[in-house]
Amino acid sequence: MERRLDLVERLDPDAVRAHAPAGLAALLVDAVDGGASVGFLAPLDAAEAASWWSGVAEEAARGVRDVWAARTPDGRLTGVVTLVRAGTDNGRHRGEIARLLVHSSARGRGLGQRLLAAAEAHAAATGLRLLVLDTQTGSPAERLYRGAGWTAAGTIPDFAADPAGTLRPTTLYYKRLG
Numbered sequence: 709m710e711r712r713l714d715l716v717e718r719l720d721p722d723a724v725r726a727h728a729p730a731g732l733a734a735l736l737v738d739a740v741d742g743g744a745s746v747g748f749l750a751p752l753d754a755a756e757a758a759s760w761w762s763g764v765a766e767e768a769a770r771g772v773r774d775v776w777a778a779r780t781p782d783g784r785l786t787g788v789v790t791l792v793r794a795g796t797d798n799g800r801h802r803g804e805i806a807r808l809l810v811h812s813s814a815r816g817r818g819l820g821q822r823l824l825a826a827a828e829a830h831a832a833a834t835g836l837r838l839l840v841l842d843t844q845t846g847s848p849a850e851r852l853y854r855g856a857g858w859t860a861a862g863t864i865p866d867f868a869a870d871p872a873g874t875l876r877p878t879t880l881y882y883k884r885l886g
Contacts, residue, residue: 712781713817713822714778714779714780714781714786714787714814714817714819714822715778715779715781716776716777716778716787716819716822716823716826717776717777717779718774718775718776718826718830719768719775719776719777720768721765721766721768721769722765723777724761724764724765724768724775725762725765727761727777727785728758728761728762728764728765729758730758731777731779731784731785732757732758732761732764732777732785732788733754733755733757733758733761734754734757734785734811735785735786735787735788735809735811736748736752736757736760736761736807736809737752737754737757738809738811738812739809740752740757740871741871742812743870743871743872744809744844744847744871745843745844745847745868745869745870745871745876745878746807746809747807747868748760748871749869749871749872749873750871750872752871764790767792771793772792772793772795773790773791773792773793773806774790774791774793774827774830775788775789775790776788776789776790776823776826776827776830778810778814778819778822778823785811786810786811786813786814786819787808787809787810787811787814787819787820787823788807788808788809788823789805789806789807789808789809789823789824789826789827790805790806790807790827791803791804791805791806791827791830791831791839792804792806793836801835801836801837801838802836802837802838802839802840803831803836803838803839803840804839804840804841805824805827805828805839805840805841806841808820808823808824808841808849808852810823820849820852821852821855821856824852824853824856825856828856828883828885831885832885832886836885837884837885837886838882838883838884838885839882839883839885840861840880840881840882841853841858841880841881841882842867842878842879842880842881843878843879843881844868844870844876844877844878844879845863845876845877845878845879846877850879853881856883857883858881858882858883859881859882859883860879860880860881861879861880861881861882862879862880863877863878863879863880864877864878864879864880865877
């Protein structure tokens with residue numbers, strides 16, 4: 709029996725709004741519950757997560773942030789990534805990969821790689837030449853980014869608190885496109 713891959717697709721602002729209260733909020737809560745340092749402390753309330761995604765929908769409507777989601781053939785969201793465009797005149801050539809999340813039940817299937825590749829391809833196609841991101845030093849995400857050709861630029865000690873509130877180092881990465 710052939711296993712079908714999760715579909716990766718760009719979400720327009722209305723789709724982000726529609727998925728915010730359930731699918732996208734569940735991805736964010738799952739990530740925080742799993743210890744991912746993605747800007748929130750545990751426990752993360754589903755309503756707070758949904759509210760954050762509603763704000764993302766507004767950023768998408770303004771053209772500041774693009775969103776891609778992975779979903780199973782039956783429509784359940786299994787992963788998400790966002791691309792944030794720099795807002796300054798001298799930074800219009802760069803963007804930031806933010807909130808690459810893969811649900812704990814869907815890990816190990818290459819979704820992180822596929823989501824990252826979709827965001828990178830779109831960034832290059834729309835004229836961005838440099839991408840940046842940050843991740844908790846020593847996290848599993850570092851292996852993904854290094855494997856996708858990202859370069860570590862440096863590590864900042866005590867940059868962000870993990871979901872338990874413990875300060876952790878963060879490594880900054882960059883990737884030149886095209």
